[in-house]
Amino acid sequence: MNRSIAQLLSVLFHPLLIPTYLFAFIMYYLPVSALTLPLRSRWIVLGMIFFTTFIIPGMGAYVMVRAGQLDSVEMDRREQRSLPLLFTTVCYAVTSYLLYREPAFDAIFYFVMAVIAVAVFLTYLISLFWKISAHGVGIGGGLGFLLILNRLVPEASLAMPIAVAIVLAGAVLSARLALHAHTPDQVYAGFSCGVALAFSAGMFL
Secondary structure (H helix, E strand, O other): OOHHHHHHHHHHOOHHHHHHHHHHHHHHOOOHHHOOOOHHHHHHHHHHHHHHHHHHHHHHHHHHHHOOOOOOOOOOOHHHOHHHHHHHHHHHHHHHHHHHHOOOOOHHHHHHHHHHHHHHHHHHHHHOOOOOOHHHHHHHHHHHHHHHHHHHOHHHOOHHHHHHHHHHHHHHHHHHHHOOOOOHHHHHHHHHHHHHHHHHHHOOO
16 A cells, blocks of 8 residues: 555544544434434534544643653554553543533433443553554444444444445555554454444443
């Protein structure tokens, strides 16, 4: 794969952006009847999710770079991943709580966010010993959730989105390998963990 394309894919499908993509899909692709949250209010919730799951963790990583705790926001060195991943876990856990405490939000919102928070925490734990692919975990979890939604909301006709997600997952994993950011084992382990965690969580729905 061309290096420029690999870098573009890595940026567009950065793990911090997966929650925003997933919630945008849930809010605007699923049938209106599948959610109780009014359509006119959904952009506010999506904006909050983007802010708490991308902007704040991203700013945190930038501050850590400026403070000399990280070499770069890409966090290429395994031993430097612990603090930003733990900080991101806290941001995601707080977002889950905010979605949970507001009765106007559908239960699937905080459920999905809580599972994503667990996925980030799992990535943090594994990264203490081994450099697992966070991109793999993110894209695998996203695909896993689409498969779960296909079961929960069969009228949504998710065959095409799932097919697109499978192609994108293959492209993102290939991009990480092309950039030599991870070994094949790290990429495939991350993807498998993401899918398995989403499926495990789906058993409770």
